[in-house]
Amino acid sequence: MSSASYRSELLGGRLAVNFANTGPSQTDLSWEELIQFLDNARIISPERSSQLMLLPQSDSHAAEGLFLKALRLRDSLRRIFAALVRKERISHQWAEPVNEVLRITEGHDELVLEDGQWRTEFMAREDGLDWLLAAVARSAAEIIMEGEAARIRLCANPHCGLFFCDSSRTGRRRWCSMSVCGNRHKVAAFARKHASRGHAA
Numbered sequence: 001m002s003s004a005s006y007r008s009e010l011l012g013g014r015l016a017v018n019f020a021n022t023g024p025s026q027t028d029l030s031w032e033e034l035i036q037f038l039d040n041a042r043i044i045s046p047e048r049s050s051q052l053m054l055l056p057q058s059d060s061h062a063a064e065g066l067f068l069k070a071l072r073l074r075d076s077l078r079r080i081f082a083a084l085v086r087k088e089r090i091s092h093q094w095a096e097p098v099n100e101v102l103r104i105t106e107g108h109d110e111l112v113l114e115d116g117q118w119r120t121e122f123m124a125r126e127d128g129l130d131w132l133l134a135a136v137a138r139s140a141a142e143i144i145m146e147g148e149a150a151r152i153r154l155c156a157n158p159h160c161g162l163f164f165c166d167s168s169r170t171g172r173r174r175w176c177s178m179s180v181c182g183n184r185h186k187v188a189a190f191a192r193k194h195a196s197r198g199h200a201a
């Protein structure tokens with residue numbers, strides 16, 4: 001996997017947003033990219049990741065089932081986030097793939113202590129493959145409940161297509177990443193200014 005696509009997975013700021021960003025909507029995710037995402041997001045261990053990479057060969061039926069569910073979930077997330085960006089209503093139909101994963105993933109909440117702060121963490125049952133998508137679906141459900149307060153934005157670069165959570169104090173973040181799209185924009189603006197000056201002279 002290239003460093004560019006690895007980076008794009010981590011720019012969103014929240015798990016469901018990162019998952020929606022795993023590829024441009026028009027191209028499909030590969031099995032390897034799905035497993036790599038789960039590994040990068042620390043949903044699975046590197047050992048489990050290497051086992052799962054081989055699943056299409058050892059159990060193609062199970063791999064295909066999970067893969068189709070993941071694609072459906074990602075497609076819905078992109079529709080949901082696009083609606084949040086445009087301040088439009090989220091349709092029941094788009095929430096269904098999220099519910100589908102929530103419904104079949106058995107588990108429980110457990111108290112965990114992190115940085116001196118108690119919080120609950122969802123522990124999915126680890127038999128079966130559906131639990132792999134459980135954390136993504138729960139992250140999506142939280143964002144849907146927060147609605148506009150989640151501050152989901154689409155990168156201002158029209159060729160980018162990545163979503164992100166604007167956690168800036170001013171709430172005016174425009175780019176998925178200042179070092180990628182923000183910088184590109186600055187360079188283009190500088191070039192335009194330079195060109196028009198040259199033209200005038």
Ligand SMILES: [Zn+2]
Nearest residue numbers: 155160176181
């Ligand atoms: Zn961008």
